Amino acid sequence: MSALQEKSQVFVAEPFQPESDTVIDCAVNKIYYGDFLAVRDSVVPIEKKKITGFIGPSGCGKSTVLRSLNRMNDLIDIFRFEGSVMYHGQDIYAKKVDPVVVRRYIGMVFQQPNPFSMSIYDNVAFGLRLNKYKGNMDERVETALKHAALWKEVKDKLKNSGLSLSGGQQQRLCIARAVATEPDVLLMDEPCSALDPIATRMVEELMLQLKENYTLALVTHNMQQATRVADTTAFFSVDISQGGRTGYLVEMGPTQQVFEAPRESLTKDYISGQFS
Amino acid sequence: MAFQFPKSSETESSASRPPSAFDSASDIIFRRLAWTCAALIIGLVAYILWALGIQALPAIGEHGIGFVTGTTWHASQDAFGILPEIWGTLYSSLLALLIGGLFGITIAIFLTQDFIHHRLASVFRTIVEMLAAIPSVVYGLWGIFVVIPLIKPIAAWLHETLGWFPLFSTDLAGPGLAPAVLVLAIMILPTVAAISVDALRRIPYKVKEAAYGMGTTKWEAILKVMLPSSSSGLLAALVLGFGRALGETMALAMLIGNSNQISLSLFSPANTLASLLASNFPEAGKLEVQALMYAALVLLAITLIVNIVGLGIQQYTVRKFEGKL
Numbered sequence A: 001m002s003a004l005q006e007k008s009q010v011f012v013a014e015p016f017q018p019e020s021d022t023v024i025d026c027a028v029n030k031i032y033y034g035d036f037l038a039v040r041d042s043v044v045p046i047e048k049k050k051i052t053g054f055i056g057p058s059g060c061g062k063s064t065v066l067r068s069l070n071r072m073n074d075l076i077d078i079f080r081f082e083g084s085v086m087y088h089g090q091d092i093y094a095k096k097v098d099p100v101v102v103r104r105y106i107g108m109v110f111q112q113p114n115p116f117s118m119s120i121y122d123n124v125a126f127g128l129r130l131n132k133y134k135g136n137m138d139e140r141v142e143t144a145l146k147h148a149a150l151w152k153e154v155k156d157k158l159k160n161s162g163l164s165l166s167g168g169q170q171q172r173l174c175i176a177r178a179v180a181t182e183p184d185v186l187l188m189d190e191p192c193s194a195l196d197p198i199a200t201r202m203v204e205e206l207m208l209q210l211k212e213n214y215t216l217a218l219v220t221h222n223m224q225q226a227t228r229v230a231d232t233t234a235f236f237s238v239d240i241s242q243g244g245r246t247g248y249l250v251e252m253g254p255t256q257q258v259f260e261a262p263r264e265s266l267t268k269d270y271i272s273g274q275f276s
Numbered sequence B: 001m002a003f004q005f006p007k008s009s010e011t012e013s014s015a016s017r018p019p020s021a022f023d024s025a026s027d028i029i030f031r032r033l034a035w036t037c038a039a040l041i042i043g044l045v046a047y048i049l050w051a052l053g054i055q056a057l058p059a060i061g062e063h064g065i066g067f068v069t070g071t072t073w074h075a076s077q078d079a080f081g082i083l084p085e086i087w088g089t090l091y092s093s094l095l096a097l098l099i100g101g102l103f104g105i106t107i108a109i110f111l112t113q114d115f116i117h118h119r120l121a122s123v124f125r126t127i128v129e130m131l132a133a134i135p136s137v138v139y140g141l142w143g144i145f146v147v148i149p150l151i152k153p154i155a156a157w158l159h160e161t162l163g164w165f166p167l168f169s170t171d172l173a174g175p176g177l178a179p180a181v182l183v184l185a186i187m188i189l190p191t192v193a194a195i196s197v198d199a200l201r202r203i204p205y206k207v208k209e210a211a212y213g214m215g216t217t218k219w220e221a222i223l224k225v226m227l228p229s230s231s232s233g234l235l236a237a238l239v240l241g242f243g244r245a246l247g248e249t250m251a252l253a254m255l256i257g258n259s260n261q262i263s264l265s266l267f268s269p270a271n272t273l274a275s276l277l278a279s280n281f282p283e284a285g286k287l288e289v290q291a292l293m294y295a296a297l298v299l300l301a302i303t304l305i306v307n308i309v310g311l312g313i314q315q316y317t318v319r320k321f322e323g324k325l
């Protein structure tokens, strides 16, 4: 078998061409952790003022791709990104770009709650202070906490430590912290995995509200959540044919199409809960 | 008879079993052993206090509180006062803590916050910890032969140009507070650095991620997130460093000048309690030994108070920042 033939066997998803404007054009060539090829050949456009959902089995690289969008993975020294992430027409992986600036505009909510060891108020005000926000801080903090469905529970103890909250409350605090500055793009990595159904619905409401002005990308294992909030869905899977477990984009399209009429059988099996 | 869950036929294949008699017995033995060790330590402290107290008793009866406020120490005239030593102990330790603490924490930040490769960092850390293994008398000699000659011209210049400033109001004749403090600062540096490194290392990775995820620069992440997150550990490092400085004896006896005076000047000779004990014991008569025992009790009390206050502050920060109510 010639090298060319071999190469043509590598599956590459049909590039998704959204109708509306995109904010981030992510074109992953290869993402490595050391020698381990974690993700390959995935073109993931993130549309402006829409919610893009990432779904797929565990370990397929959803978090890896999401975290590449604001250079979060730069913290891992064995991480290597090949490809480009165009944000407002500029490659954020270009040499002259400071990742700190990127992260000020592209915020993130993590898979695990990670509040700072400071008061609830200071946690939410953290980003505002960092960006030298001059307006009414109290008001902004209150709004953020209300958005994150946490205000009622903490309004009488804003001075208490963020770490004194329960796990689910901590996660909502982190959501409040991330949305307080209203970043241009918000990346959320399974933000609701520690939340009860009521809080989950409230966070989903928040996402829908946020997308009127901002752009969101959301990783979720919850298929219902994806159908409820995501406008566009990207399905990732793991490719073991190359040796190693490499994640790649299988299919991306409008959520309804991906869920109701998936092009790939792999997508169909995953969505209907059938695994080979 | 210990409580047993019923073992029905349904759980035949279940591997759940109560701990064996041996497991339970070793648990009890281990617990008793731990309690015994803890009790022994408390007993030892109590015994030292008691033994010191007995020997100091005559001096306590004789001099009373005047011992702590007196400013002269003349064994021949039976005049014993340790205010200058108390002052010297606290002043030198505080200054040393200021310098050593600052450098120690800075080094800890440097070693833990990805400024250098982690392998290089552990080499550095070992070197810093080796400072703790150098005998105190070597520090004393180094102070006499290196530090004093080195800072003498600086001290002279400071005294000449800024002599009106209380800190520089005297000239450095040889041994004095400044060289003692500098050496002391280096001696407590490894303690502060090592404990601070551990405190900073204990911060979970996800907290660092959260900080950088908000778009902090490295400096902002350290100052606004890492330091507050590890504040109780850093405080513990400072308290331990201060405790070490309070009790340090040999190097100080060699460097501080052993002179009974209370001065703000960095260049005047001074004295500390530990240094007083070390230098006066060898030739002390019966009365002086009793007075020295009294002084030792005072030193112990100071150390105890410092540790208790430090612990209090630390508990407060743990509550305030880490929310463990």
Ligand SMILES: Nc1ncnc2c1ncn2[C@@H]1O[C@H](COP(=O)(O)OP(=O)(O)OP(=O)(O)O)[C@@H](O)[C@H]1O
Pocket: A033, A036, A038, A057, A058, A059, A060, A061, A062, A063, A064, A065, A076, A245, A247
């Ligand atoms: N810091 C890291 N160092 C080395 N390998 C990593 C690291 N983070 C992730 N990986 C690897 O990259 C692959 C993709 O991981 P990733 O966290 O992106 O998966 P995921 O799709 O988010 O999974 P999940 O749904 O379980 O969160 C996995 O095989 C994982 O082992």
Ligand SMILES: [Mg+2]
Pocket: A062, A063, A064, A111, A189, A219
């Ligand atoms: Mg993940």
